[in-house]
Amino acid sequence: MKKIRTLQQILPAFKVNMGGIILDQALPQQEVDQIDPFLLVHHLEYKYEPGTKQQDVGVPPHPHRGFAPVTFVFKGGVHHRDSTNVSSVVYEGGTQWMHAGRGIIHSERPAKEVAEAGETWELIQFWINAPSAYKMNEPFYHALQKSETPTVCVDDGKVEVGVVAGEFNDTKGPVTTYQGLQALRFTFDKDGKVEVPVPQTYNAFLYLLDGNLLMNDKDNLKAKDLALLANDGNTITLEAKANTRAILLAGEPINEQLATYGPFVMNTQAEIMQAMRDYQTGKMGVLEEKFD
Amino acid sequence: MQRRVFIRNIGLGVLAGSMLPTFGSANTFFGSSAGTLVNLGEPLTQIRHGALNLPIALSHNQAIPLDWLQQVHRNIFLSNGFQRNLKNDLDIVSVLLREEEEVEAVQIQLAESKISLMIGEEMFEVVGEESFQEIPTKALNVQFVFGNLDAEQEYHYTLDQNTSVYIQSLSGRIFSNGFELKSDNGLAITGCNALKINAVENSKVLIMTHAG
Numbered sequence: 064m065k066k067i068r069t070l071q072q073i074l075p076a077f078k079v080n081m082g083g084i085i086l087d088q089a090l091p092q093q094e095v096d097q098i099d100p101f102l103l104v105h106h107l108e109y110k111y112e113p114g115t116k117q118q119d120v121g122v123p124p125h126p127h128r129g130f131a132p133v134t135f136v137f138k139g140g141v142h143h144r145d146s147t148n149v150s151s152v153v154y155e156g157g158t159q160w161m162h163a164g165r166g167i168i169h170s171e172r173p174a175k176e177v178a179e180a181g182e183t184w185e186l187i188q189f190w191i192n193a194p195s196a197y198k199m200n201e202p203f204y205h206a207l208q209k210s211e212t213p214t215v216c217v218d219d220g221k222v223e224v225g226v227v228a229g230e231f232n233d234t235k236g237p238v239t240t241y242q243g244l245q246a247l248r249f250t251f252d253k254d255g256k257v258e259v260p261v262p263q264t265y266n267a268f269l270y271l272l273d274g275n276l277l278m279n280d281k282d283n284l285k286a287k288d289l290a291l292l293a294n295d296g297n298t299i300t301l302e303a304k305a306n307t308r309a310i311l312l313a314g315e316p317i318n319e320q321l322a323t324y325g326p327f328v329m330n331t332q333a334e335i336m337q338a339m340r341d342y343q344t345g346k347m348g349v350l351e352e353k354f355d
Numbered sequence: 356m357q358r359r360v361f362i363r364n365i366g367l368g369v370l371a372g373s374m375l376p377t378f379g380s381a382n383t384f385f386g387s388s389a390g391t392l393v394n395l396g397e398p399l400t401q402i403r404h405g406a407l408n409l410p411i412a413l414s415h416n417q418a419i420p421l422d423w424l425q426q427v428h429r430n431i432f433l434s435n436g437f438q439r440n441l442k443n444d445l446d447i448v449s450v451l452l453r454e455e456e457e458v459e460a461v462q463i464q465l466a467e468s469k470i471s472l473m474i475g476e477e478m479f480e481v482v483g484e485e486s487f488q489e490i491p492t493k494a495l496n497v498q499f500v501f502g503n504l505d506a507e508q509e510y511h512y513t514l515d516q517n518t519s520v521y522i523q524s525l526s527g528r529i530f531s532n533g534f535e536l537k538s539d540n541g542l543a544i545t546g547c548n549a550l551k552i553n554a555v556e557n558s559k560v561l562i563m564t565h566a567g
Contacts, residue, residue, distance in 0.1 A: 079402060079437055081402060081404060082408070087507045088437065091403060091435055091437065093435070093438075093475075096435060096436070098393045102403065103403050103404060103436070104446075105404065124411070125406030125409060126406060126409070126412075127406075132404075168412070188404075190403075190404075206445040234457075289555070323403060323406075323436070324401070324403075324432030324433075324434070324445045325401040325402075325403070325406055325430065326401075326404065326406035326431040332437045332445055332464065333473070333478060335432070335445060336447065336462040336464060337473070339430075339447060339449050339460070339462055340449075340460040340461075340462055340473065342409070342411065342412055343410075343412055343426065343449055343451045343458075343460035344451070344458050344459070345412045345458075346411065349411075349412055349413070
């Protein structure tokens with residue numbers, strides 16, 4: 064039976080400086096450290112100067128262990144390289160889903176042609192914690208271009224829903240996950256409406272990249288708001304008051320002790336120290352980037 | 356992982372309570388060798404997703420003139436992911452050692468009331484007020500010693516002949532063998548048989564020694 068999930072809290076994103084890269088951080092926040100299993104939501108939009116060299120921009124090689132950093136690409140393209148010898152570019156509308164497992168080193172830079180042409184790069188990166196049983200698994204990377212992402216159109220095409228993980232309207236997302244997850248990408252034309260089932264046991268939130276949504280006929284959500292949903296129902300309704308792009312993330316909580324420090328997400332501080340040790344001694348591999 | 360609480364005080368040549376009036380006056384007495392100051396920069400604070408400027412795995416920081424010491428870097432991982440919290444942040448000094456083809460990384464966690472050191476799968480906790488505390492397990496023939504020094508005191512630490520040493524202030528300010536050490540630098544010395552340390556402030560100090 065349908066029951067509306069109400070709004071628990073709105074958390075506007077705020078600016079952070081990640082080593083010279085200024086971006087909007089919707090999670091973590093002062094009052095909310097995680098929305099189990101989600102640990103981080105970063106929204107970055109940047110326009111490059113023409114003639115920019117790829118090797119001079121983006122995020123250079125760095126390690127991860129114990130969780131999945133996932134990137135939704137909205138403008139331009141993101142070039143992922145990693146220590147398992149993957150070199151992959153995903154463009155607008157696509158997704159890079161990586162599980163770091165026991166350790167991987169990767170870099171994330173704008174696609175070469177995006178940087179050189181002085182185009183805009185826009186992405187959201189979010190982190191999904193892995194249950195402890197899977198933290199030391201083999202790392203993997205799954206690239207999903209827009210054309211490979213199942214898409215559902217509703218309301219006479221006014222709402223387009225990309226189903227990356229989980230399910231929407233009997234359409235399943237292609238990404239394999241370690242726990243129950245739902246990851247949806249919305250593009251609304253003004254006045255578009257959609258009803259979205261979200262399992263009640265999943266912790267869930269919406270994040271708006273831009274535009275304006277009315278949720279459940281009463282809650283006004285604006286650009287760069289993270290709308291945390293209460294676990295009191297199984298459905299939300301969304302109506303666009305303006306052209307809007309948004310994402311919905313929902314997941315079964317892991318309910319384990321959490322130690323998240325820098326690029327590593329484990330269960331204890333000792334395990335973080337082990338991760339640093341293993342990184343230093345080359346056990347996570349080595350990444351030598353090759354540029355054209 | 357095995358945890359060991361270490362409270363042994365080796366007390367080698369400690370002149371606790373002595374108040375020698377000048378710094379540097381005993382350099383010739385101890386015959387200290389020339390040292391090389393290593394500029395490390397201030398400890399890096401890392402937000403969630405922070406992995407900024409981590410040294411490349413297995414690389415050798417060329418500023419450190421010791422073959423057995425490849426990297427020393429300090430990161431403060433912010434516990435809430437974006438703001439400094441002195442009590443809860445994870446403050447780690449990461450050391451990469453090398454002996455021929457073998458490497459080993461040692462992690463040193465600095466917390467308010469104790470220092471924890473991970474060598475292999477063993478964790479040592481350094482607590483108490485003793486001036487010098489020596490970790491009983493070596494890593495690739497490197498001895499780790501922690502100093503807990505009172506302000507305006509002078510300390511002498513005797514070593515075996517021809518030892519090479521790396522010394523760094525983890526907190527506070529010291530002078531060692533004529534060099535001023537704070538949290539942004541360290542001192543590498545070869546062919547050393549003693550260390551003289553003058554603590555300007557209450558200081559915690561890391562000393563690594565390697566024979567030959």
